[in-house]
Amino acid sequence: MILRSCDAVVSSSCALHLLLPANDTAWYPSDLDIYVSCHFMTCITVLLEREGYWIVHQHFVNPNPYISSSIHSVILFSNMHCSIDVVVSNTAAAISPIFEFHSTTVMNFFTSDTIFCAYLTLTLHLMSMVNAEPIYFGPSECKAMATLQKYSGHGWQLVVCQEVHESTGLCRSMPQSIVDHSCLWINIANVQCVAVTPRDVFERLGIINLIWLLGGYVCGAWDPFMCGQSFLIEDNSLDLLGGGFIGS
Structure with a gap:
């Protein structure tokens, strides 16, 4: 109910644990991360409080001139037994911060009725490409490196882009979108892959739609370096109607 009411998603290790085959997940998620747009911050707070949770701490993300961040704030909720991190996006999309993560390993999420995986072939083979920008320029470089080491301990292998061109058809220097055929969408109700428009x-x-580009050195070169980027395509129909636009 909470995910559907707030257009929210669950990501990070919980989504990865749900996505992977059971024999590849001898580990369990240590926390629950819910992502929500800033437009629904009040809504999700009210719904979680109705379930017996309260705010323990709220951390606002300071602007960084060297790295773009879609995170407005992180709110920690608790009910004395469990804790939930609510990551508030500063865009209209709850999923914007997910494509700024440290690697492709955790660029997955699930909604109230679907599961999404951005790099299916890599993920199912426990392989990952690094999104280098948060490691070089992020406010928590040590935390990002520690997270990469954690997944390495779970059996994940970091690969170079050129090593997976042929098997995946992917290239870090090319933008992708969440409606690309290389992405996976699964309907939770019938566990069936679906094509998404x-x-x-x-x-x-x-x-x-959301389009993103991994940060790092251009594929096959040691120079130049690209900053990771994401571009959100929103619904602007209300703006058009407000301007007197008539059309279909």
Whole structure:
């Protein structure tokens, strides 16, 4: 109910644990991370308080001139037995921060009715490409490195882009979007892979599309270095109607 009411998603280790085959997950998630747009921050707070949770701490993310961040704040909720981290996006999309993570390992999420995986072939083979920008320029470089080491301890292998070109058709220097055929969408109700269009994304997430580019050195070169980027395509129909636009 909370995910559906707030256009929220669950990501990080919980989503990865749900996605991977049981024989590849001898570990268990240590926390629950819910991602929500700033437009729904009040809504999710009210719903969690109704379930017996309260705010323990709220951390606001300071702007960094060297790295773009879609995170507005992180709110820790607790009910004395369990804790939940609510990551508030500063965009209209709850999922914006997910594509700024340290690696492709955790670029996955699930909604109230679907599971999404951005790098399916890599993920199912326990392989990952690094998104270098948060490691070089992020406010918590040590934390990012520690997280990479944690997943390495779970059996994950970091790979160079050129090593997986042929098997995945992916290249870190090329932008991707959440409606690309290389991404996986699974309907939770019938555990069936589904093809997703921008209209489907709008119905699930309240946005039309999201395009991202991994940060790091250009594929096959040691120079130049690219900053990771993401571009959100929102619904602007209300703006058009407000301006007197008539069309379909």
